[in-house]
Amino acid sequence: MSMQLYGSTISPFVRKVAVFAEEKGIALDLIPTAPGDASPAFRAISPFGQIPALVDGDFSLADSSAIVTYLEAKYPEPALIPAEAQARGRTIWFDELADTIVFGAGRAMLFNRVVGPLFRGGVGDAAVADAAERDQWPGILAYLDAQVGGRDFLVGDTLTLADIAVASAFASTLHACAPVDAAVYPDLARYLAAILARPAFATRVAGERAFIERARARVVK
Template identity: 50%
Template sequence: MIVYGSSMSPFVRKVLVFAAEKNLAIDLKTLGLQADDPEFREASPFGLMPGFRDGDFTISDSSAIVAYLDAIQPEPALIPAAPRSRARAIWWDEIADTVFTTCMRKMFFNRVVSPIFLKREGNLAEADHAETHELPPLIDFLEARIPDSGFLVDDRLTLADIAMAQPFVNFGHVGAPIDADKHPKVAAYIAAMHARPSIAPWIALERAALEKRGGITK
């Protein structure tokens, strides 16, 4: 199985982490934004990361890909079967992929992608506004909803946690740490998720790559 894209994309990383938690072997073919690689374009006709291939089967969109992985490898069940738990896990996945990642993208694109990879000035005012005005309410929202178990659904690891952990990797890359005094549950939750063997190596590789390219612009 092949995933096309860059692990710095939270959507690509979500698939890689999900597969690792499933003990599924998956190869990453690293590609940049809107790559014209023909295999990637076959898997992702609109050029959006990630693309995915399993033999002659191709699909794109991280949520579609993890649904496929969960179906071909039922255990451990990272997408719950019980109706309410399943709905809740999918809801968290959507919240992470849209609300949290929309905020993150304004910061990551303008502070990292634009200056480091595209070699042009980012909109730092937009990035600063997202960090100052948009991110704090999101962290407040999450702080109020993390159960004592440290998992968002069914008191165990699910897609909900895997998805929610991803934008916070990128928040860390742009120098937007969590205030552990103000948000102790979020800080502990994200630290535990980022320490998992399925995700920690990707974070380390990404940080090393960013440092090699000159660090983060803020």
């Protein structure tokens, strides 16, 4: 029986798990769940109401990084979290960076430009989003542009959790109209375009975009 993933892939954390599983050939059923869902059934698997949460038979787990660690241990091939010490350490660094620093700025843009205005009754402070894009975003983009350099992957020469986590954070900010300027950050722009073109990302992100555009059409009607 396949596992169930609770959440919405507009969330970078949920998308990270969904893409990670697909790249490993693991089937997950996505159970649409809003962030903060207060139902007792959801709180039983995600005690603080955050998405994602995973159910695998009688086992459940919340938090994207915990879930990908579980999936990697249960389905080791293809390896997406390297075994070698430095490579593993750097992979977890980029996963953490994506979840905290990158999506810390991204959250301000996504929530104030998309989630609040379209899905939470019109709340959202555009000035907060603009300040994050102006003050926090350039340093993040410059750092990642230098880390990518002329390479195709952040760690080693194959896809890892590092690429999935970073690209997933960017996929969410791209929904929030924060493009990566290829004239200023050429390596990062090239790298992200290639990672986001992988089918596991491309099909999901296209579906999310269509969902957001349908919500926008309803709100502006």
